Amino acid sequence: MRRIAPFIVVLALFLTALGRDAFDDWVAQTELPSVLPDTSVEVRDRDDFLLRAYTVEDGRWRxxxxxxxxxxxxxxxxxxxxxxxxxxxxxxxxxxxxxxxxxxxxxxxxxxxxxxxxxxxxxxxxxxxxxxxxxxxxxxxxxxxxxxxxxxxxxxxxxxxxxxxxxxxxxxxxxxxxxxxxxxxxxxxxxxxxxxxxxxxxxxxxxxxxxxxxxxxxxxxxxxxxxxxxxxxxxxxxxxxESIQSERLPFPSLAPHLSDRARRVSPERGLHHLTLSGEVQKQAEKLAAKSIQGKAENLSIAMILADHQTGEIIAHVGSGGYSDRAGRQGFIDMTKALRSPGSTLKPIVYALAFDQGLAHPATLINDRPVAFGGYAPQNFDGAFRGELRVDEALRQSLNIPVVLLTEELGPARLMATLRKAGMHAQVPGGAPGLAVALGGVGTSLEGLVQLYAGLAQGGVTQALAWQMGQQAGVSERFLGASSAWQVSHILAGLEPPKGAAQMRVAYKTGTSYGHRDAWAIGFDGRYVAGVWIGRPDGTPVPGAFGGEMAAPILFELVGLISDEAVPLPPPPPEALLLDTASLPLPLRHFKGRRAVFQAAPDAPKLAFPPDGARLVRSEEGLIVKVRDGLPPFTWMANGAPILRRVHTREAQLPVSEPGFFELSVIDKNGRAARATIQLD
Incomplete structure (x- = not known):
């Protein structure tokens, strides 16, 4: 028995161990479900603040x-x-x-x-x-x-x-x-x-x-x-x-358009870090919603605020509301939509003219009626200012001076500069004409903000970044440092919009043809911002002007990040800071290639009859009128003098026979104007 007892003990221990091993094997062979459950895709800001989250596949928040x-x-x-x-x-x-x-x-x-x-x-x-x-x-x-x-x-x-x-x-x-x-x-x-x-x-x-x-x-x-x-x-x-909230709170849904873009670009990622500031983004979205509340039906808005020193976007608003309330198509990201930029490209034309030695801010340029073939640009108000300084022409956003400069530069040069600045611009028909300087091109708010970021950086491209860690593009100079500073200085001289904070911001407004788009783009020494207002479907918004609608919002947008504007940099050493009288003679007055073939601005012009007119003849003669020029005037028909030493600007020529006539008027200084007419 003494021998059996140890054997029983050993056997019991063996069986126990065998059972334990079998149990362990049974557990080890367990087929586990996935221990990596799907979780909501998250979008966070630069400080790891949650901007937006998406439900998992079955609609659960996890x-x-x-x-x-x-x-x-x-x-x-x-x-x-x-x-x-x-x-x-x-x-x-x-x-x-x-x-x-x-x-x-x-x-x-x-x-x-x-x-x-x-x-x-x-x-x-x-x-x-x-x-x-x-x-x-x-x-x-x-x-x-x-x-x-x-x-x-x-x-x-x-x-x-x-x-x-x-x-x-x-x-x-x-x-x-x-x-x-x-x-x-x-x-x-x-x-x-x-x-x-x-x-x-x-x-x-x-x-x-x-x-x-x-x-x-x-x-x-x-x-x-x-x-x-x-x-x-x-x-x-x-x-x-302690009280208990009786209603569920909505999950964060800031920056919906940029969040959606992040998911499209990297669908495999569960966590996206954007360059945005959550607090500024929240305020920007409130500003956008407030700005279009009670305004025209289906009106939308888009805004971008970025640090032009780094290119990082701080706030991004694609519409006034992500949902399709009131037919505003808020799901459309209007920061990417191609629209007519109105006058917002004018500063680049002037900067190119400064680069090419065609003009200087103090150069005098003539704002007068002009025609380029069948294209006759008009100023927004239909008036003409005559001769004025180039910087003032830019501040007043006059159309004729900028078209004169564009003709001299060539619209292709302007388009090449925009592309060099990293901006996507699409010309209807593919061939740029002089109208590109006035908004005859498709651009986006994102592209314009990037363009102005480069302008703020002294004419060096500054790609916008919206993902943390995004690789910076290769910087390239598209404008001279002096020209970029001159234009920035001119724009900074504009008065802030009525009711806006008195910050020194270099800004430009724009209104596209038919009041379809209202723009305001600007920058200080650190930040660049842009605002677009319009309808996503491109229908007109009567009474929409960039200066009245978009500019005040631009200043509020910049004010979200700083109570005071960051000062603009000083002029570069090569900047030529002179008044008109001190400029070299060729720069005092702008004279393009057309000047060789054009009469002086104060030369006589036939006010009536116009060239090519077909008139009914009268036995009493032909009434003619002249404007500009210096009296006395000499009137001629088919090369023969008819009236001499006429001191009035209206005369009656003794011409009553039917046929074609070449009329001429010559002023005191020998300057002439001509017109060919037909009398029936």
Whole structure:
């Protein structure tokens, strides 16, 4: 017997070991569900502030999280209430199972559960129920296997990601954002207690469904935690008094257009960091919505604010509202839409003219009627200013002087400069004409802001960036430093719009043909901004002017980031700072290639009859009129003098025969004007 006893002991130990090994093999062979659940794609700002999140495929809010993002006090409360031996058991709490069994036997019903946090994670991963024994065994097996392949922190993070909180809310981050409007890194005792209570009966205890049920559940958790010394009596009493939000809060949805673009560009990424400032973005979107409220039907707005020293976009607003309210087609990103830029390209024409030595800010240029073949540009108000300085012509945004300069430069040179600045510009028909200087080209707000960022940088390209870590493009000079500064200085001399902050901003406004687009683009020493207002479908907006509608918003936009404008840089050493009289003679007056063939501005001109006129002859003769020139005048018909020394500007020529006549008028200084007419 003495020999058998040791043998029985050894055999028992062997069988026990064999059973244990078989159990371990059974657990090790468990096929686990995916432990990498889909989580919401997130878009964050430069400071890691959540701008926008997207639901997962089944429409649930399920935010990724790690333990470091959660208030440690909440974790203490969760573990103390749900699974106090979480860090000591291997997935199944034997003592909790024995306790639950004993209570069930003594009471004839289940009094308490023995489900560990690991078992709950197993259930959540498999989306299985809790009642059937088969399901319980499966949860036990999965829980034991999870403990073998994951750390306690990883298991806890899965719970924090998957725990149900009512409706389509899963995970503690989605819950705190929805019910408290904040991240879970700092929570009150009352908030933590509610988060502990909700997953046990998420639909019945939802604050947005039954506030009273949520309060009762929170109180149960707090009262039990007092007995564990995790929560003090005073904390529990204070927490009971804390109100509960009865409505779910909306998830952050800032910068929707840029967020959508980030997803399109990198659909495989779950986290996107943008260069935006969340706080400035929020204010910019409020400004956009306010600016078009009560305005013309279907009106939209787009805005960009960027740091032109780095190219990083600080705020980006694609429309006045992302939803399609009031037919405004808010889902369209109007920062990318090609529209007519109106007068916003004029500064580049002037800068090119300065670069080419055609003009200087103090050069005198003539604002007078002019025709280029069949194209006869007019100023916005239809008036002419005569001779004035180039800088004043730019400040007044006159059309004729800039077209004269464009003809001399060539519209192709302007288009090449825009492309060199990194700006996409599309010309209707493909062949640029003189009208490109007045907005006869398709550009976007994003392109214009990039163009002006380069102007602010002294004529060097500055690509806009909207993703953190985005590679900067190769800088290229497209304007001379002196010319860029001269134009910036001219634009900075404009008075701020009526009612706007008195900041020194170099800005230009524009209004496209038919009042379809109202623009304002400008910069100070650090920031560049642009505003577009119009209808997405391109229909006119009667009364829309860039100076009245867009410019005040531009100044508000710049003011969102700074109360005072950052000073513009001083002039570069090569800048020529002279008045008109001190300029070299060729620069005092602008004379393009057409000047060789054109009469002087004050030379006589036939006011009537116009060249090519066909008139009914009269026995009394032909009435003729002359403007400009110096009297006395000599009138001629077909080369023969008819009237001499006429001091009035109207005369009656004794011409009554039918036929063609070449009329001429010669003034005191021998300058002449001619017209060919026909008398019937």
């Amino acid at each position: 935010m990724g999280i790690n333990i470091a993002q959660v208030d440690p006090r909440f974790l203490d409360m969760l573990i103390a209430y749900e699974d106090k031996r979480f860090f000591n058991h291997a997935g199944v709490d034997t003592w909790a199972v024995l306790r639950a069994a004993k209570q069930a036997v003594l009471n004839g019903r289940i009094v308490s559960g023995a489900s560990t946090l690991t078992m709950q994670v197993a259930r959540l991963l498999e989306q299985s129920g809790t009642g059937a024994w088969g399901g319980k065994v499966r949860q036990l097996r999965v829980a034991l296997r999870l403990e073998q392949v994951l750390s306690k922190e990883e298991i806890l993070e899965l719970y924090l990601t998957l725990a149900p909180y009512g409706g389509n809310i899963e995970g503690v981050r989605a819950a705190t954002l929805s019910y408290f409007g904040k991240e879970p890194n700092r929570l009150t005792a009352a908030q933590s207690a509610l988060l502990v209570a909700l997953p046990q009966a998420p639909e019945a205890r939802r604050p947005d469904v039954d506030v009273q049920a949520a309060k009762v559940a929170r109180q149960i958790v707090l009262d039990r935690l007092v007995s564990t010394d995790v929560v003090s009596d005073e904390e529990a009493r204070t927490a009971h008094l």
